[in-house]
Amino acid sequence: MQHFAPAKKKIVVIGGGTGVFTVLTGLRKYQTDLTAVVTMADDGGSTGVLREDFGILPPGDVRRALIALSKTEDKILAQLFTYRFKEGTGLHGHSFGNLMLTALERVVGDFEGGIAAAGKILGVEGGVLPVTKKFTKLFAELENGQIIRGESNIDMPSHDGRLKIKKVWLEPRATLNPSAEKAILEANLVVLGPGDLYTSVLPNILVEGTAKALKKTKAKKVYVTNLMTKFGETNDFTASDFLKIVESYLGKKILDYVVVNNQKPTPARLKAYVKEKAAFVELDGENFSKTPLLVSAPLIRAKGFLRHDPEKLARVLWGLI
Numbered sequence: 001m002q003h004f005a006p007a008k009k010k011i012v013v014i015g016g017g018t019g020v021f022t023v024l025t026g027l028r029k030y031q032t033d034l035t036a037v038v039t040m041a042d043d044g045g046s047t048g049v050l051r052e053d054f055g056i057l058p059p060g061d062v063r064r065a066l067i068a069l070s071k072t073e074d075k076i077l078a079q080l081f082t083y084r085f086k087e088g089t090g091l092h093g094h095s096f097g098n099l100m101l102t103a104l105e106r107v108v109g110d111f112e113g114g115i116a117a118a119g120k121i122l123g124v125e126g127g128v129l130p131v132t133k134k135f136t137k138l139f140a141e142l143e144n145g146q147i148i149r150g151e152s153n154i155d156m157p158s159h160d161g162r163l164k165i166k167k168v169w170l171e172p173r174a175t176l177n178p179s180a181e182k183a184i185l186e187a188n189l190v191v192l193g194p195g196d197l198y199t200s201v202l203p204n205i206l207v208e209g210t211a212k213a214l215k216k217t218k219a220k221k222v223y224v225t226n227l228m229t230k231f232g233e234t235n236d237f238t239a240s241d242f243l244k245i246v247e248s249y250l251g252k253k254i255l256d257y258v259v260v261n262n263q264k265p266t267p268a269r270l271k272a273y274v275k276e277k278a279a280f281v282e283l284d285g286e287n288f289s290k291t292p293l294l295v296s297a298p299l300i301r302a303k304g305f306l307r308h309d310p311e312k313l314a315r316v317l318w319g320l321i
Helices: 017-027 045-054 060-069 075-082 096-108 111-122 151-155 178-186 197-205 210-216 239-250 267-271 310-318
Strands: 009-015 032-038 127-130 137-142 147-149 165-171 189-192 220-224 257-261 293-297
Touching: 009 017, 009 178, 009 197, 017 032, 017 060, 017 197, 017 310, 032 060, 032 178, 045 060, 045 096, 060 075, 060 096, 060 111, 060 127, 075 096, 075 111, 096 111, 111 127, 127 178, 137 151, 137 197, 147 151, 151 197, 165 197, 178 210, 189 197, 197 210, 197 239, 210 239, 220 239, 220 310, 239 257, 257 310, 293 310
Parallel strands: 009 032, 009 189, 032 127, 189 220, 220 257, 257 293
Antiparallel strands: 137 147, 137 165
C-alpha cells in the first residue's frame, strides 16, 4: 500500500522589512510551501542608490526574504548576503546582497529571474516575488495638506512627525505582478504584516490588483498588527486603529483574522523606545467587530528589540489553517 505525503500548505506572506523576515523564519519550520510577496516602494539607503543608478527595482526587502528562506548549511553565504560595506568610494553603505541582485538582474535580463537565480545560490526553499514589476513611488498627504514624496521620507520624517497621514498612494500606478497574483490565488493562507503600516504593508495593497486577488482567493487571510507604534506613521495607534487603516484601503469583509499581541513588555524594555517616540500598541478588544475574527496571544520575543517571536507567531498562524 502506497503512502502519500500530505500536500504542503501554500502560504503567502505579503509585506516588507523585518516583519516578513520574522514570519518566514517562523513558518519555514512547518510543512509549508512559502512565498514572500514584497513591496517595491522602498527608495532609501543602498536600495535607493541602486534604484537611481541602475534603474533596478528595489532589492532590499527581496534580500531579507531570500535570507529568511535560505536552507543553506553554509552560514557564510547568508552572512555574505547581509554584509554591508563600511568603506570604499561608491561601495560605502551598500549591502553585498543588493549588489548581487543588481548584477544577477543584468545577467539574467529580468529582476524576477535574478531573484530566482539568487534563490538557487542561497538554497532557498520557497519563492520571493516583487509585488509589481512597475517602477513606482509612494506618496503621502499629511493632515495639513503637505505632500511627502518617497517611502524613505515618510519612513524617516524630516517634516513634523506629529502630523497624521491623511492618505497614501503610488505614482505612477502599479499593477500586480502576475506571478504574485497566481501565488495569492493558489494559497491556503495569506499573511499581511507585521511591518510599518504606511511604508511596508500598504504599498502592497495600493498596487492595482492586490485587493482584487485577496478578495478572490479561497485562502484564509490574516493581518498581523505591530507591537509598537512608529513616529510619523502610527502615533498613538491602538491595535484596532491598524486594522481600520488596512481595511480602508483593502476593503471590509476580506480579512478572516487579525492577530494581535496581548503580552505587555516590561518598563525596562520600553525605555529604549522613548527616544524613538514609539509606544506599545494596546489591545483594545472592545473596538473589534466579529469580522475579521480577533486572535490574541503573547507574541513578544524574550529579549532584545521588541519584535514578534518567530516561533510564537508561526504557531498561531499555523493554527489558523
